[in-house]
Amino acid sequence: MARKIIIDTDPGQDDAVAILLALASPELDILGITCVAGNVPLALTQRNARIICELAGRPDVPVFAGASRPMVRSLVTAEHVHGKTGLNGPELWEPGMPLRKEHAVDFIVKTLRTNRDGAVTLCVLGPLTNIALALIKAPDIAEHIHEIVLMGGGSFEGGNVTPAAEFNIYVDPHAAKVVFSAGIPLVVMPLDLTHQTLTTRDRVARFAGMGSKVGSFTAEMLGFFERFDMEKYGSAGAPLHDPNVIAYLLRPEIYGGREVNIEIETESMLTLGMTVVDWWRVSGRGANATFMREVDDHAFFNLLFERFESFVDS
Ligand code: BDR
Ligand code: CA
Secondary structure (H helix, E strand, O other): OOEEEEEEEOOOHHHHHHHHHHHOOOOEEEEEEEEOOOOOOHHHHHHHHHHHHHHOOOOOOOEEEOOOOOOOOOOOOOHHHHOOOOOOOOOOOOOOOOOOOOOHHHHHHHHHHHOOOOOEEEEEOOOOHHHHHHHHHOHHHHHHEEEEEEEOOOOOOOOOOOOOOOHHHHHOHHHHHHHHOOOOOEEEEOHHHHOOOEOOHHHHHHHHOOOOHHHHHHHHHHHHHHHHHHHHHOOOOOEOOOHHHHHHHHOHHHEEEEEEOEEEOOOOOOOOOOEEEOOOOOOOOOOOEEEEEEEOHHHHHHHHHHHHOOOOOO
């Protein structure tokens, strides 16, 4: 039976690749895509999620809009990375498929309450606002979540928005604190790991050569996405962060990490949004997450290529 997932996201080119990977994977049953403000404002993230579903020929996937800003702080966005639309690169269109009327947080709560067998995994690709709000609104859902797999944080690698903080956690550190202290099994894909999965020229060319709309769209998105990171890091391409969340569900054996305690900094202005990772287990605090640090990047990209080949134009 396919594994039931909800994808919570703020597309974003790397979110888009993650969503496409999930849509191309029969092992996964996407119950819904819930959108949050992050890389760009909510009006754009929910629109982008629908564009991606239409691109994949899946307008049947329900898409919901959630929080339009973080729980406490003002919204910080990342147009300098993703472009004004959040999906700069390919030509975009106004999606025809509807946005569901239900609020994303209500959808998450309802879905977890009607799947009390612990079968639903939350895949979180953006700031944790929707997930924290769902846990605050309905604390009983915590025990019905199979696990949360999220992209966020960093330790040895430092931060990408401040020296200490990674974007998704920095945007809503208060929400992250709620989620990291909820006692739910957590798998964390931090910068330490995602900085190893780089979109090199050859890899982008492989998508372009697929000869499908999805392949070309992906190559155009990644072509735009890599410009910023190549300048910033001087690396061979951009880190493809969010697809690691989905790839982990499909190929857990290509990842390596450690169960650790992770606390979120919410007070210091200098290190706000930092994930304080007790890698050496010196704090005496119990483990609350698996912090992934190793990935076989060739296996990761081969998985993407194999799955994206399944998109053929109608
Ligand atoms: C994370 O922030 C966003 O810009 C990306 O989509 C990813 O989720 C990386 O820090
Ligand atoms: Ca994201």
